[in-house]
Amino acid sequence: MAEVRLKNVTKAFGSVTVIPDLDLMVPDGSFTVLVGPSGCGKSTLLRIIAGLEMPTAGTIEIGGEDVTDEEPSKRGISMVFQSYALYPHMTVKENIDFGLRLAKTPADERERRVAEAARILALTDYLDRKPGQLSGGQRQRVAIGRSIVRQPKVFLFDEPLSNLDAALRTQMRVELAQLHQSIDATMIYVTHDQVEAMTLADQIVVMTAGRIEQVGAPMDLYDRPQTVFVAGFIGSPKMNLLPGEAAGRPEVETVGIRPEHIRADTEAGDWPAVANVVENLGSDTIAYVSADKRGELTVRLPGHMRLRPGERLFLTPESENLHLFGENGQRVGPGT
Numbered sequence: 001m002a003e004v005r006l007k008n009v010t011k012a013f014g015s016v017t018v019i020p021d022l023d024l025m026v027p028d029g030s031f032t033v034l035v036g037p038s039g040c041g042k043s044t045l046l047r048i049i050a051g052l053e054m055p056t057a058g059t060i061e062i063g064g065e066d067v068t069d070e071e072p073s074k075r076g077i078s079m080v081f082q083s084y085a086l087y088p089h090m091t092v093k094e095n096i097d098f099g100l101r102l103a104k105t106p107a108d109e110r111e112r113r114v115a116e117a118a119r120i121l122a123l124t125d126y127l128d129r130k131p132g133q134l135s136g137g138q139r140q141r142v143a144i145g146r147s148i149v150r151q152p153k154v155f156l157f158d159e160p161l162s163n164l165d166a167a168l169r170t171q172m173r174v175e176l177a178q179l180h181q182s183i184d185a186t187m188i189y190v191t192h193d194q195v196e197a198m199t200l201a202d203q204i205v206v207m208t209a210g211r212i213e214q215v216g217a218p219m220d221l222y223d224r225p226q227t228v229f230v231a232g233f234i235g236s237p238k239m240n241l242l243p244g245e246a247a248g249r250p251e252v253e254t255v256g257i258r259p260e261h262i263r264a265d266t267e268a269g270d271w272p273a274v275a276n277v278v279e280n281l282g283s284d285t286i287a288y289v290s291a292d293k294r295g296e297l298t299v300r301l302p303g304h305m306r307l308r309p310g311e312r313l314f315l316t317p318e319s320e321n322l323h324l325f326g327e328n329g330q331r332v333g334p335g336t
């Protein structure tokens with residue numbers, strides 16, 4: 001068992017408290033993704049779990065053991081960073097093997113583990129190459145290989161794919177999902193990327209200003225954001241958030257509607273509007289429009305719908321897909 005539990009974790013740098021009082025449970029074997037705006041404390045939290053930062057107060061348990069005062073190397077964790085920092089003069093095999101050699105693992109065991117990691121990561125044919133002879137994605141796989149051979153209970157990833165180009169990111173994302181399926185370890189992953197969060201996570205933790213705003217399965221957060229903040233943060237393009245007004249619900253202050261839940265028609269509809277900017281993505285079209293009395297809205301339309309900037313259209317929000325938020329930005333319906 002390697003669940004990770006944070007209890008009343010507080011972190012201050014000097015007089016600035018960046019994490020006020022945080023509780024989090026990461027289930028054994030889960031893929032937990034931390035998201036939130038820049039500076040909200042994601043990396044700090046990961047570093048606290050790793051033991052690279054000491055919490056100002058609170059405890060960290062890994063696999064039921066209190067590791068708050070334990071050295072990073074004794075916690076059974078392994079961390080993969082965005083800059084993968086391989087040793088350029090060593091081969092792939094030597095890079096992967098490095099930590100095991102330092103730990104004085106017996107040679108035959110090292111051989112076995114490196115071969116197994118290389119197999120999982122499809123690096124077997126590259127073991128004798130130097131990092132300079134690899135693509136960015138292959139280098140990142142070597143960095144992950146270094147983690148795998150140490151057989152950690154928990155993998156920590158801090159934006160591991162952010163230095164890769166779009167195509168490689170997609171490929172590595174799929175590979176990470178497969179890796180998680182094949183080795184079943186607990187993974188905690190920080191990212192800015194919506195698609196990574198939605199596709200990799202069993203549970204997403206949305207943070208803001210050092211606090212947890214909501215924890216849930218990706219589609220849970222998407223379908224039932226509990227706050228205006230989560231509603232605006234999860235989903236791309238962003239949910240439209242309009243000053244409230246819901247029939248018979250005076251407590252509603254904000255009404256949310258996702259871009260794909262607004263129907264558009266050139267003939268008739270509830271809200272007359274004019275298209276400002278139109279992005280044709282092929283599979284769908286994103287239109288940024290001004291709607292009379294509603295202001296600026298983002299609408300996701302079918303890819304085949306042709307629309308030109310300046311063109312008039314009529315929008316109809318799907319009433320069954322509205323999100324209602326009350327005072328303090330808390331969800332008040334439907335189905336809180």
Ligand SMILES: Nc1ncnc2c1ncn2[C@@H]1O[C@H](COP(=O)(O)OP(=O)(O)OP(=O)(O)O)[C@@H](O)[C@H]1O
Pocket residue numbers: 013018036037038039040041042043044045
């Ligand atoms: N060593 C440090 N000394 C002082 N302040 C720090 C230190 N490390 C982080 N901080 C501050 O703590 C806050 C949280 O930083 P952190 O890097 O954890 O955020 P983040 O959510 O990972 O941000 P990003 O998404 O931009 O990487 C920030 O305000 C940051 O300036």
